[in-house]
Amino acid sequence: MQAFRVRGSGFIAGVIWGTLSLLLGCAPPRSSRITIGAKNFTEQVVLGELVAQEIEAVSAEEGRPQRVERRFYLAGSYLCHQALISGRIDGYVEYTGTALSAVLKQPLDRDATRVLANVRTMYEQRYHVRAEAPLGFEDTFAMVIRDSDAKRLGVRTISDVARLTPAPGQPWRLGVGYEFQSRPDGLAGLIQRYHLVFDKRQRVMDLGLLYRALASNQVDIVAGNSTDGAIRSLGFSxxxxxxxxxxxxxxxxxxxEDSLRTHPEIQTALDRMAGKVSAGEMQAMNDAVDGQHRDVEEVVRAYRRQKGF
Structure with a gap:
C-alpha cells in the first residue's frame, strides 16, 4: 500500500512537500545506530517495527546488542525516499507498484516479476539502494463488500459484480476515496476493464469513512486496501x-547498500523475514492496532513469537 493513503492536490500538495523537504534537510542526520523509517499509516509503522525488532534480535544473538532507531510517521513515499537516499534512514518498506510509478516515474506494469526486477535494477543504478526479497504479501487496492452480500449473491470476483446486482434493478452503490477516483490505476480504468455499472450517486469520501458507510448499508461496495484491518473486524469480503x-x-x-555493508545483521534479519508475512497476518496486525487499540511494539513482539523469528 503504500501511496494509497496519502492524497492531495496541486498547489497544496506542492506546498506540503516543499515544507517537508525543508524540514528533512534541517533534520539531524542519523546516528551511528541503524535507523529504520516508515510512512504515516498503521501498516507502515507495524512493518517498520517488525524490521527494527528483528534487527535488534539478530544483533543480540551475535553478541552485539543494539537499539535500532525508529523514524516513523514520515509523510508518504516521497519523504521516505528522500530520507533514504540522503542517508537520514538506512531503510524502510515500500510497495513495488508505488516504487515503480510514484518514485521511479515509470509506466504502470501489471507483471509482478517484471515490476520487481525493474525496481531492483533502477534503485541500484540510480540510488545504490537494494530492493530486498519481498516480505510475502501485497497491499493493493481491493474491492470490498459485506460478507453477507457475498454469500447471499455468490459474489467472489469483481467480474461477478458486473453480472449481478444487490437487488433486481438496483445497481451497486459505490464508495471510493478521493485518490482512487483520480489515479491511473483507479476507478475509470476499473470500470472500463470489467464493464461495471454503478449507481450514478457514487460517494467519494475520506478513506476512514468508507468501511463505516459499508457497515451501515449506505453503500454496497467500496475501494479499500487488501490488508485493511477493518475488513477482518467488520466481516467484509x-x-x-x-x-x-x-x-x-x-x-x-x-x-x-552502504548500510548493508556496515551492518551485516540487517541482511540476516531481512533474510529471516523474506516471504514469511502473509496478507492475512498483516491484516490481523493492522486490526490489532487500529481496531483493538493495542500497542504496536507488543503486537509485533507477539507476532514474532508466533512465527518463531
Missing part, C-alpha cells in the same frame, strides 16, 4: 481481481 487490473504492490524492504 475482498473480491478477487480476476482480470488482474490492479498492478502488483508487493511489500519490499529498501536498504542503502
Amino acid at each position: 475482498v473480491l478477487k481481481d480476476d482480470l488482474h487490473y490492479f498492478p502488483p504492490y508487493e511489500a519490499v524492504p529498501l536498504f542503502r
Whole structure:
C-alpha cells in the first residue's frame, strides 16, 4: 500500500512537500545506530517495527546488542525516499507498484516479476539502494463488500459484480476515496476493464469513512486496501481481481547498500523475514492496532513469537 493513503492536490500538495523537504534537510542526520523509517499509516509503522525488532534480535544473538532507531510517521513515499537516499534512514518498506510509478516515474506494469526486477535494477543504478526479497504479501487496492452480500449473491470476483446486482434493478452503490477516483490505476480504468455499472450517486469520501458507510448499508461496495484491518473486524469480503487490473504492490524492504555493508545483521534479519508475512497476518496486525487499540511494539513482539523469528 503504500501511496494509497496519502492524497492531495496541486498547489497544496506542492506546498506540503516543499515544507517537508525543508524540514528533512534541517533534520539531524542519523546516528551511528541503524535507523529504520516508515510512512504515516498503521501498516507502515507495524512493518517498520517488525524490521527494527528483528534487527535488534539478530544483533543480540551475535553478541552485539543494539537499539535500532525508529523514524516513523514520515509523510508518504516521497519523504521516505528522500530520507533514504540522503542517508537520514538506512531503510524502510515500500510497495513495488508505488516504487515503480510514484518514485521511479515509470509506466504502470501489471507483471509482478517484471515490476520487481525493474525496481531492483533502477534503485541500484540510480540510488545504490537494494530492493530486498519481498516480505510475502501485497497491499493493493481491493474491492470490498459485506460478507453477507457475498454469500447471499455468490459474489467472489469483481467480474461477478458486473453480472449481478444487490437487488433486481438496483445497481451497486459505490464508495471510493478521493485518490482512487483520480489515479491511473483507479476507478475509470476499473470500470472500463470489467464493464461495471454503478449507481450514478457514487460517494467519494475520506478513506476512514468508507468501511463505516459499508457497515451501515449506505453503500454496497467500496475501494479499500487488501490488508485493511477493518475488513477482518467488520466481516467484509475482498473480491478477487480476476482480470488482474490492479498492478502488483508487493511489500519490499529498501536498504542503502552502504548500510548493508556496515551492518551485516540487517541482511540476516531481512533474510529471516523474506516471504514469511502473509496478507492475512498483516491484516490481523493492522486490526490489532487500529481496531483493538493495542500497542504496536507488543503486537509485533507477539507476532514474532508466533512465527518463531
